[in-house]
Amino acid sequence: MKCPRCQGELITEQYKGIEVDRCAKCKGMWLDYGELDQLEDIVLDEDEIKGSLMFRSMRGDLLCPKCQRPMQFFNYRAYDLELDFCDQGHGVWLDAGEEKRVLELMARRIKDLKRKESAEAEWAGFVRKLKSKSFSKKVKGLFGK
Ligand SMILES: [Zn+2]
Numbered sequence: 001m002k003c004p005r006c007q008g009e010l011i012t013e014q015y016k017g018i019e020v021d022r023c024a025k026c027k028g029m030w031l032d033y034g035e036l037d038q039l040e041d042i043v044l045d046e047d048e049i050k051g052s053l054m055f056r057s058m059r060g061d062l063l064c065p066k067c068q069r070p071m072q073f074f075n076y077r078a079y080d081l082e083l084d085f086c087d088q089g090h091g092v093w094l095d096a097g098e099e100k101r102v103l104e105l106m107a108r109r110i111k112d113l114k115r116k117e118s119a120e121a122e123w124a125g126f127v128r129k130l131k132s133k134s135f136s137k138k139v140k141g142l143f144g145k
């Protein structure tokens with residue numbers, strides 16, 4: 001697959017046990033929906049998801065690496081994160097800068113909460129959540145598909 005941002009090659013790698021496709025050039029990350037299906041489906045907190053996803057009717061400027069259709073984007077409020085996703089259910093795209101920003105936010109939050117987990121572990125959990133089937137269903141529901 002080609003990177004929707006820079007057309008670089010997407011390389012499959014393991015990130016804390018999660019399979020992701022990372023662009024070798026811009027370091028953005030593509031997450032296929034539902035790859036974890038056989039392993040587990042994350043039980044999502046309905047209220048958390050409802051409160052944190054914000055519909056954006058605008059289309060993004062990226063094309064899905066799987067079907068080449070324009071992706072839409074939505075805002076994940078908890079981290080003020082803008083995520084591009086394919087409304088055909090292929091997956092979600094994260095720019096490298098966004099990933100870094102979320103990691104920093106998580107590090108700060110964990111420090112405040114004086115928790116033992118690392119920001120990386122927290123991030124891995126978040127990535128896992130993004131990939132889960134329940135999450136993709138929620139996003140689809142949000143867009144009325
Ligand atoms: Zn790229």
Ligand SMILES: [Zn+2]
Nearest residue numbers: 064067086090
């Ligand atoms: Zn697609």
